Amino acid sequence: MSSESSRYGVEPGDYIGRRLPRVEDARMVRGEGHYVADLRVEGCLEAAFVRSSLAHGRLRGVRLDEARAVPGVVGVWSAHELPELPAAQPLFPAEVLEGRDWPSLATDRVRFAGQTVAVVVAENRYTAEDGADAVDVEVKELPAVLDPTKATTADAPELFEGLSNVVGEWGTGEDIGEDFWKNAPVVVEASYRQPPLAPTSIEGRAFLARPEEDGGLTVWCSHQAPHRLRRDLSSVFEIPQQKVRVVVPDVGGAFGGKSETFPEYLVVAYLALRLGRPVRWVEDRAEALAGATHGRGQNQRVRLAADRDGRMLALAVEVDASTGAYPHYGFAPLFNMLRLLAGVYKTPRIYARVRAVVTNTTPTAPYRGAGRPEAAYAVERTVDLLARRLDLDPAEIRRRNLIPPEALPYETPTGALYDSGDYPTALDKALEAADYESWRAEQRRRLESGDGSLLGIGISCYVESAGVMEEYGAVEARADGSFLALSGASSTGQGHEITFAQVVASALGVDVERVRVVEADTDAVPRGVGSFASRSMQVGGAALHRAALGLVEEARRRTANFFGISVEEVGYREGMLFAGSEELSLPELVERTGPLRVEDVFDPPQAFPYGCYVAVVEVDPELGNVRVLRLVAVDDCGLVINPMVVEGQAYGSIMQGLGQALYEEVPYDAAGRHLLDYGLLDYLLPTFSELPPVRLEEMETPNPNTPLGAKGVGESGCIGVPPAVVNAVADALGHPADLQMPLTPETCWTALCDRSAARSAEVRP
Amino acid sequence: MKPAPFDYRAVGSPQEAVSALAERPGEARVLAGGQSLVLEMNYRRERPKLLVDINGISELERIEEEGGVLWVGALVRHRDFEEPVSADPLGRLLSRVSRYIGHPPIRTRGTMAGSLAYAHPVAEWPAVAVALDAGIELLGPDGPRAVSAGDFFLRPFATACRPGEMITGVRLPLLGENSGVGFAEQRRTQASFALVAAVATLTVEDGTITAARIGLAGVAGRPIRAREAEEYLLGSPLSAEAFAEAGRRAVRETDPLPEPHAGVAYRRHAVGVLAGRALEQAAADLEGRA
């Protein structure tokens, strides 16, 4: 055992906080990963979809004859030929969907460019696309509406006949009332736009369905929540759950865009059952950008009142959130947003309303952060406005309003219960790591020297919510000396294979290499929820931790029975049981007493990781280019199981946050067509070349509500980065009035032009 | 994103390529690096019936310098210019520019001639070709001919190369010892296409500018030369003011198309700045060697 453990230079059982390399990386970087597209399933057909090129219109006809004649095409269908085809399933049931069905193939109306209209199944993908090419779709175009606020107006086109475009309205707190705003010592107001973003995982969506002889269905899918997918498939196709198996092979990223039971999946599963043959659909990049889900997509109006010392008195937020053409997924993030609007501040009164609005854009869905970045942005941008109004340093105004550590646990006016942490220390650490005071001095020096260069510093403090719902975990000791760790979470790149093994090996005191993580297969793991909302380690890891401790207890009980002594007389250490002079290893115990598996289902309250980000930027005064000179991220995600994995999550989410701040927005023309003819040459993602100098700093306040102590780390960067970077750019540009993401060179240049126009207007007599 | 069906033919000589093209008039395409053609085919905007793969024509991989001209064969890849291919300042210019094209995998396959044939309105090589008055050598059913770069580019993705013709090589004039080169580009990420780009060369005698060339990309449907700005610089000393003024004059010669995140006003503004910066670089390049 010790020779094995020396590989990591760590004693068995001591794996918490260790930088153990991820198990899957070696196979993935060698190209030996196995994705849905790599599977070889005998007799498998390939599907391609015909999608609407128009954003809104009446479907007049879909002609399939020519497509059917393409050699190698097995079948072509539109909704007309498939009356039994089930409709898309919502993320969770909600009355907002009443009367707003999302047919898996469009029936009489198309509501977004990219919507599935027909499907072709063929011997291979090339032929399937030849068939799709030959399908003729006739649509009578209708006016499209893309902006959620415009969609609420009386003259906006009605997306669902006889129904309002506002599909739901939710809120928090009591209306603050105009009198209050009129009398408040200081009030700042602003509007923000959260442009629609494309989640863009390297691997798109992918789904393979094989009908089984017993009437069952096996599905391989690149998915975040295999058990939910199983449940949905079972219910829409009326196959008992035990006969539906969902397997998730390697996944190339998900970010929220792979949690759903999409129309495409239902079409493919339906056809597989109908044809009695396996059928696969692998989404390509063009489909992924237009036809998969988008994230964000909001208009926010924010008002913040404070006293003359900058103590925040009240915050009001009104949001119009686009759900895109179908509201099945897009309303989900709004509840996260509402709950988090207090941010890290003591603000006593908070009032917020959010309207979920259908528009003729690609449907929105939770995207990494899912409501948390939207909340942090609304608050943190406005706090900076307040600082400027009062001529206070943005760090100082935050200090005056932060919830002090002794106030935790703290219940916000929006109903969140922050568990633990130290927000002022996070701020101080971030300022120190960024060398904040020297940058401020440098900024003053440059302003005085009048050299024209534009330097800005931005801060954002955030708190987020991690984990929802219960998770299943089980640990099994096997006669061969190995251990199985079964989890209902399902990795889409988070590194469970090593981190979950670290948790279990540490609880059992055994070598980590003896632990094999089993997940992502509904036949191997009896129940589960999945990986989203930064919940894998917080909830799933804790369930495994509890199961492992439970296994030790069960082993002691069995040993006691075996030797006829009391449990108290049985000791346990590093996989060995001690009963008086007798010793028994776990495998021996299994051999003598039978299979040993302990299950756990754990449902802790949400955790609230938090942190502070500081960005230092330079803006090219002529061209408007933003250069991030430094980015500091202080994150407290609770107990850190594996710092390397945590850093990986931080870097990834930081880059996605930079994407939102500087590069990304799904562009539409006025008629609602995506301007993405060249794919990722048009939708720009930051890559390694755009990575700025980043400094990560950790704080580690264990989660008091789980025995393990992890809080969640999946989303920090994309929450903390956008307001920090935009605040920094606004600082460099002298706080222009209407600065909206993404901060393209053109956006910054326009802001600079407005500023010099304003200046020359000032000097004119 | 799978192409429509097509036939494929690998050829061993330019003549063979031209005969193959003639078999399917108007429906055959030359396949060079494939970095643009295959993308267009995957989107099915290009549906050639026959691909004529010229990658096996080894004589087109050559670069030759003779009689004041650098001859670049049609299979010379972007990457091949990363280390200067000539001791003339032209070598430095091509090296500097090449690093702005896509990213390393694209540069390893993509060719200069392919970029000229593709005629993307913000591509770098066409702007260089126009600035330098490059000669583009074509071979067709009626034999070889040459077209100067200024006449070659017609509109976005449209050139004087006729359907049955192929580019065999590009002739780039050497600039001469007392020349400096500069290149400035505005792009949103390191791997993205340019929004606008400017190429500049300056030749100086006794402290005054005797020749100036400015090529611009992304400011019209095709690459253009800023003639007025060039003329303005003749006889002028190397000065920051002169370069800034030349930049402003270059703006007048442009007629950019709008695109998301780069409207007409911004592009016009940016090209003035970039032309000025490219000229300053060219001056620094000269002075650096003085």
Ligand SMILES: Cc1cc2nc3c(=O)[nH]c(=O)nc-3n(C[C@H](O)[C@H](O)[C@H](O)COP(=O)(O)OP(=O)(O)OC[C@H]3O[C@@H](n4cnc5c(N)ncnc54)[C@H](O)[C@@H]3O)c2cc1C
């Ligand atoms: C991600 C990405 C980023 C890119 N970024 C840039 C960039 O920043 N700047 C830039 O300039 N380009 C960029 N490109 C395009 C790249 O430079 C291409 O290599 C170039 O445009 C075409 O050269 P090729 O050899 O690949 O030609 P191909 O793709 O093989 O052909 C392109 C077209 O030219 C024709 N053609 C090719 N060779 C000949 C010939 N000898 N005679 C006649 N016709 C010919 C083909 O028939 C086809 O119509 C990028 C491409 C990608 C995919």
